Amino acid sequence: MDRETKEKIEKILELKEKKDALILAHNYQIPEIQDVADFVGDSLGLSEKAKETDKPLIVFCGVLFMAETAKILNPDKKVLIPDPEAGCSLVESITVEELRKWKQKHPDAVVVGYINTSADVKAECDYICTSSNAVNVVESIPEDKEILFLPDMFLGFYVQAKTKRKNLHIWPGECHVHAAIRIEDIKRAYDEHKNAELLIHPECGCSSSCMYLTADGKIKGEILSTSGMIKYAKKSPASEFVVATEIGILHPLRKKAPEKKFYPVNEEAICKYMKMITIDKLLKSLEREIYEVNVPEEIMRKAKRGIERMLAL
Ligand code: 13P
Numbered sequence: 635m636d637r638e639t640k641e642k643i644e645k646i647l648e649l650k651e652k653k654d655a656l657i658l659a660h661n662y663q664i665p666e667i668q669d670v671a672d673f674v675g676d677s678l679g680l681s682e683k684a685k686e687t688d689k690p691l692i693v694f695c696g697v698l699f700m701a702e703t704a705k706i707l708n709p710d711k712k713v714l715i716p717d718p719e720a721g722c723s724l725v726e727s728i729t730v731e732e733l734r735k736w737k738q739k740h741p742d743a744v745v746v747g748y749i750n751t752s753a754d755v756k757a758e759c760d761y762i763c764t765s766s767n768a769v770n771v772v773e774s775i776p777e778d779k780e781i782l783f784l785p786d787m788f789l790g791f792y793v794q795a796k797t798k799r800k801n802l803h804i805w806p807g808e809c810h811v812h813a814a815i816r817i818e819d820i821k822r823a824y825d826e827h828k829n830a831e832l833l834i835h836p837e838c839g840c841s842s843s844c845m846y847l848t849a850d851g852k853i854k855g856e857i858l859s860t861s862g863m864i865k866y867a868k869k870s871p872a873s874e875f876v877v878a879t880e881i882g883i884l885h886p887l888r889k890k891a892p893e894k895k896f897y898p899v900n901e902e903a904i905c906k907y908m909k910m911i912t913i914d915k916l917l918k919s920l921e922r923e924i925y926e927v928n929v930p931e932e933i934m935r936k937a938k939r940g941i942e943r944m945l946a947l
């Protein structure tokens with residue numbers, strides 16, 4: 635790391651103390667951001683940290699929907715995101731108008747929305763879920779209830795295969811990074827690293843095929859959220875892992891399990907939105923208290939119900 639970056643990091647740490655701020659970072663953030671954060675985690679872990687903090691200022695190093703979730707859980711605190719343009723292709727895959735039309739066609743259905751949605755879409759959902767609890771959330775809903783699951787179809791197919799629910803309708807949305815990870819990539823990586831275990835994110839285009847292959851014992855692997863991957867890799871007796879998700883996860887994996895080897899299924903699996911947060915932008919964010927995340931009050935109130943139902947589970 636060059637001297638200039640080190641100095642900027644020192645300033646960030648000073649300002650963080652002075653302003654009594656909490657820096658949260660997602661597992662896909664660049665290594666320098668993860669290393670300066672107070673907590674690094676997956677969508678669920680970050681929501682939980684945001685909910686329990688007593689700090690007056692939260693700086694969210696992740697994408698906008700995550701910072702909005704932190705604001706919804708902390709309406710009285712100041713929530714900042716260093717770059718408000720840090721979006722998410724999954725969030726873009728459904729609008730609130732599309733969701734309302736879909737609900738009209740299924741008036742009795744329970745709506746389960748993935749956390750990767752905009753605040754106004756969340757406000758129309760009965761439950762919010764993340765990659766680590768989507769199966770549990772769906773299982774908590776009475777079996778005779780129709781479910782609208784949105785917006786990630788690969789996570790939806792995986793949840794459907796796991797829960798064997800026939801009345802689960804799935805929105806055809808996808809994350810461009812994970813959709814591009816196909817079963818052929820998994821097979822090739824597995825051939826190259828025959829002793830490795832696979833760690834697969836449920837948003838991957840191959841997640842349900844992987845589920846059948848692992849159930850058959852054809853490959854050894856687990857379908858997990860990003861933090862689930864870290865916990866699993868630490869405790870597994872395996873010493874090598876092939877990782878099917880955004881490559882930012884390699885940093886916390888290698889940090890938390892330094893004695894093990896991790897290989898990405900696809901080196902190009904990079905979320906350009908997650909990489910928009912830099913040390914420069916984080917420093918400016920703390921100095922100038924920009925960019926403040928705000929969500930209209932009525933939307934916050936409605937969106938909070940589904941998030942809190944999830945956290946209560
Ligand atoms: P996790 O909640 O598993 O970290 O996933 C978030 C995400 O955006 C995956 O692309």
Ligand code: SF4
Pocket residue numbers: 697721722723724725750809810811812880905906907908
């Ligand atoms: Fe969204 Fe995909 Fe990036 Fe995750 S990896 S933040 S789902 S675009």
